[in-house]
Amino acid sequence: MSQTNEKLLTLIRRSPSPFHAVEQLRQRLLAEGYRELREREPWQLAPGGRYLVTRGGTALMAFRVPAGDWRGFLLTASHCDSPTFRVKGTAAGPENYLRLSVEPYGGMIMSSWLDRPLTLAGRGIFRRRGGVESRLIYVDRDLLVIPSVAIHMNREANKHASFDPKADLLPLLGLGEDRDALARLAAESAGAKREDLLALELSLCPREPGFVGGAAGELVVSPRLDDLQCVYGCLEGFLQTREGGNLPVYCVLDHEEVGSATRQGADGTLLREVLERICAALGRRLPEETADSMLLSADNAHAVHPNHPEYADSGHRPRLNGGVVIKHNANRRYATDALAAALAEEICRRSGVPVQNYSNRPDLPGGSTLGSIANTHFSVLTADVGLAQLAMHAACETAGAEDTDHLIRAAAAFYGATLRQGEDGGYDLA
């Protein structure tokens, strides 16, 4: 397995929830010498300084102040959440079954969650002297399963698969009537007392580890590739780059799968506030830096499907390992315009990374991502990019093993660039 994908799969395995993902990224950045800033304190920033800030445990921004002169920001933004099921509590019966009651989070492929080992991840809120505290929770064992109905009882199972979340998708926690088992498991895995547990924010997570497969190791298969493959690729590019003439910013946001309109989402205030505070601390004004700024919104894209190539557009047909995908949409569900596409392509070309294009088949409404939403708060030249993958929003997804390196190289080249808008609206790229 390439070292890159080994590291990617390690990050994914250690990130069973957005809370864990952001903590992994935070630890990595601290180890790389980044200093953590608090939103509640004044910021003093110095040339050559490296900083990170988090919000709500599931959003993170990191940036470096160049030692030399700089103008504008070069940003990447990706998301740390994935479709899953949020746990509401336990549900007793029928008979002696003990189940969890759950609610879908985002638009998942429901069938992919059946009959596979699952567990719980997220956080718990615990009482402490004079207040409350948040602790990470990950029950690190095969704990749950959502059993399907036997083919003998549902002969239509292979013809008309349809799932009712309130009836078909309740995970089995065990047998008996111990309704408190969930809370005890959660408290125990947080290293806290059961009686101090006040609230839980837990989701299901598949237990099978990701792997590199295919005859020549050309595939990477794992839960949560959307969007942790981009989270990882952009991070490595951010850390590996040489200094350019713009200020590099790395963003990971939450709640993309449910519309981003949250405190930690792209429709929240974090992105804009951090940029404004950087400007204020360094004697700049954000509107004057925006023209020389660019955002790469990095979120995975749909590869042509091997069994259903007809779902792909006739012209834009991304392949696995075909390089960075630039996403286009006439109705601006993707923020890319021709200028941003040309600059993204040029950055990839200069770093030796192949480029491909994606748009939805015109009669199929596609997904959207955080690029356009972020633009309602910080309006900036934006390219929506990603890596081609199959089975998006399944419990286990498939992408190209070489593409992880493609994104790292492209992100490093992007962060190391010097971007300046010309008098004529064109751009100089060095």
Ligand code: ZN
């Ligand atoms: Zn995504």
